[in-house]
Amino acid sequence: MAEHRSMQRAALLDAARSLLSEGGTEALTFPALAERTGLARSSVYEYFRSRAAVVEELCEVDFPVWAAEVEAAMAAVEGPAGKVEAYVRQQLALVGDRRHRAVVAISAGELDEGAREKIRAAHGGLVTMLGGALRELGHRQPRLAAMLLQGVVDAAVRRIELGAAEDPEEITAAAVDMALRGVLGADAAPDA
Numbered sequence: 338m339a340e341h342r343s344m345q346r347a348a349l350l351d352a353a354r355s356l357l358s359e360g361g362t363e364a365l366t367f368p369a370l371a372e373r374t375g376l377a378r379s380s381v382y383e384y385f386r387s388r389a390a391v392v393e394e395l396c397e398v399d400f401p402v403w404a405a406e407v408e409a410a411m412a413a414v415e416g417p418a419g420k421v422e423a424y425v426r427q428q429l430a431l432v433g434d435r436r437h438r439a440v441v442a443i444s445a446g447e448l449d450e451g452a453r454e455k456i457r458a459a460h461g462g463l464v465t466m467l468g469g470a471l472r473e474l475g476h477r478q479p480r481l482a483a484m485l486l487q488g489v490v491d492a493a494v495r496r497i498e499l500g501a502a503e504d505p506e507e508i509t510a511a512a513v514d515m516a517l518r519g520v521l522g523a524d525a526a527p528d529a
Contacts, residue, residue: 346384348374350398353391365391400459403431407463417473418517421486424467425516428490429509432497460487486516 352373356364365388371378385391410427411420464483471479471486493512497505 342384345374345376345380349376349381349384349391350395353395354399357395362392396459404459404463406431408466411466411470417470420470421467421474421516422513424463424470425486425490425493425513426509429493429497429505429512432494432505463487489515 349370352370353365355373356366356369367378367381367388370376370381370391374381385394407424407427410423414420414423464480464487467483467486468479471482476482489512493508496503496508501508503511
């Protein structure tokens with residue numbers, strides 16, 4: 338019985354990932370979850386008391402996995418500049434992954450404090466790692482720079498997901514360039 342409940346809970350979470358990646362937080366409803374899993378709507382309430390509870394559990398399950406993938410990419414390269422580049426590239430490489438798209442949708446949506454806290458904790462570990470690499474590069478405000486750099490990554494994620502005119506690799510290269518060289522980039526010359 339416990340194994341059956343665990344399987345149903347996993348199926349509900351998987352359905353929630355699909356709904357979030359397809360339609361954002363508005364698509365995540367209990368009727369939609371029931372329809373996707375073949376469960377009665379009342380059964381969905383046996384597993385989750387609210388939509389926020391579904392989101393909170395997805396944060397608990399998926400954020401650490403996603404963060405671990407970024408952390409592993411950073412650990413696999415040498416030098417602080419390589420780590421900054423890996424931080425950007427790995428997040429953008431995960432854009433097509435349904436789990437990552439659900440995480441992005443959750444981040445963009447209205448969250449209760451519990452879910453927001455779990456997201457902050459997962460992001461906090463990554464920002465700390467990135468801040469360490471930026472500190473090694475000699476940045477005077479590594480934590481602030483790391484948080485701002487995450488904003489660049491988030492914008493690049495949205496651009497790729499929108500199917501922008503630029504190729505995803507072009508967007509990734511621009512984000513990496515901005516991360517490592519600032520807005521002037523390697524090809525730009527400052528106005529004299």
